[in-house]
Amino acid sequence: MLIILLLPPGFRRFLFVLGGLALILLLTGIFSSSGLIKSLMGASGPVVVIDPGHGGVDGGTSGQDGTLEKEINLAIALRIRDHLRTGGANVVMTRTADTDLSPFVPGKTGRHRRDLTARIEKARKAGAVCLISIHCDWSKDKKRRGAVVFYNPRNNTSKELACLIQEELNKVQPAPQKAAPGNFFILNQSGLTAVLVEAGFLSHPEEAQLLRTPDYQSRQARAIANGIRRYYRW
Ligand SMILES: [Zn+2]
Numbered sequence: 001m002l003i004i005l006l007l008p009p010g011f012r013r014f015l016f017v018l019g020g021l022a023l024i025l026l027l028t029g030i031f032s033s034s035g036l037i038k039s040l041m042g043a044s045g046p047v048v049v050i051d052p053g054h055g056g057v058d059g060g061t062s063g064q065d066g067t068l069e070k071e072i073n074l075a076i077a078l079r080i081r082d083h084l085r086t087g088g089a090n091v092v093m094t095r096t097a098d099t100d101l102s103p104f105v106p107g108k109t110g111r112h113r114r115d116l117t118a119r120i121e122k123a124r125k126a127g128a129v130c131l132i133s134i135h136c137d138w139s140k141d142k143k144r145r146g147a148v149v150f151y152n153p154r155n156n157t158s159k160e161l162a163c164l165i166q167e168e169l170n171k172v173q174p175a176p177q178k179a180a181p182g183n184f185f186i187l188n189q190s191g192l193t194a195v196l197v198e199a200g201f202l203s204h205p206e207e208a209q210l211l212r213t214p215d216y217q218s219r220q221a222r223a224i225a226n227g228i229r230r231y232y233r234w
Contacts, residue, residue, distance in 0.1 A: 045088050045089040045090055046089065046090065046130075046232055048090070048091050048092070048128060048129065048228060049122065049123040049126055050080050050093050050094070050132050050134070051094040051095075051119050051123075051133040052070070053073045053135040054069055054070035054073060055070045055073075055074065055099050058070065060073065061136060061137070062138075063205070067202065067211075069135065069202060070098065072136050072217070073135055073199070076221050077134045079220075079221030080224050080225050087225070088234070089228075089234070094119045094122050101115045101118035101119055101122075102114035123192060123194075124192060129193065129232065130195070130228070131192060131193070132194075132224065133184075133186050133195070133196045134197050134199060135196060135198050136200055136211060137202070138201060138202050139201055139203050141203075142204060142205070144203070145174075145175070146174075146176075147166075147169045147173050147177060147197065147199050148166070148177045148179070148197075149163075149165045149195055150184060150196040151179060151187065151195050152181075152182070152193075152194065157193045158187065158193050158194060158195055161193065161195055161228070164230050164231050165195060165223070165224050167227065168223035168224065168226045168227040168230070169220065171223060172216075172220060172222075172223045173220075182196055184196050197224060
């Protein structure tokens with residue numbers, strides 16, 4: 001300390017600046033390895049749009065205990081967003097709260113289609129490389145269960161992406177499933193690569209219970225994020 005005080009003031013200032021720079025470099029190294037800098041600086045990766053299905057007046061399907069699909073879709077989707085952002089991806093959400101994208105207009109039909117169109121428009125405006133739509137399924141057959149990823153059979157990117165996400169989901173779900181071609185409005189958009197994840201069946205009481213647990217939501221979200229990361233290799 002005494003030696004520093006004996007040094008000329010100009011040289012002392014120089015030492016302080018040097019010390020400050022060393023500290024910044026050290027902190028940058030620590031935080032960038034944890035992904036914090038990447039997520040704070042945002043987004044160098046491709047734009048991925050995550051779409052939690054339904055919301056607002058539209059609850060989607062429901063479980064025996066009244067659990068609404070829209071709530072589970074949002075919980076999983078927000079977790080996917082967090083996983084992807086930590087990895088430096090540029091994530092755009094179609095919704096982050098319990099809202100739909102097309103308010104109910106009395107006497108006017110086609111609210112559902114307007115809502116879907118608004119989600120697609122959002123993805124196009126964002127310049128998304130892909131749109132990942134999150135849903136839960138329902139079946140009369142109470143034994144049906146499992147997460148299935150649907151793709152557009154006329155879009156190879158959609159198919160390959162769906163297969164990778166399915167592979168990752170199969171690591172966390174009780175029984176493996178196969179990605180499948182789907183005929184959904186959101187998938188059939190030209191110039192937009194989309195996949196639709198049916199995270200599980202709310203009609204299957206045990207699976208509905210599983211889907212409600214934050215732990216399973218997190219494991220599914222990590223699996224979906226891993227599938228996306230593997231496809232885009234970042
Ligand atoms: Zn749905």
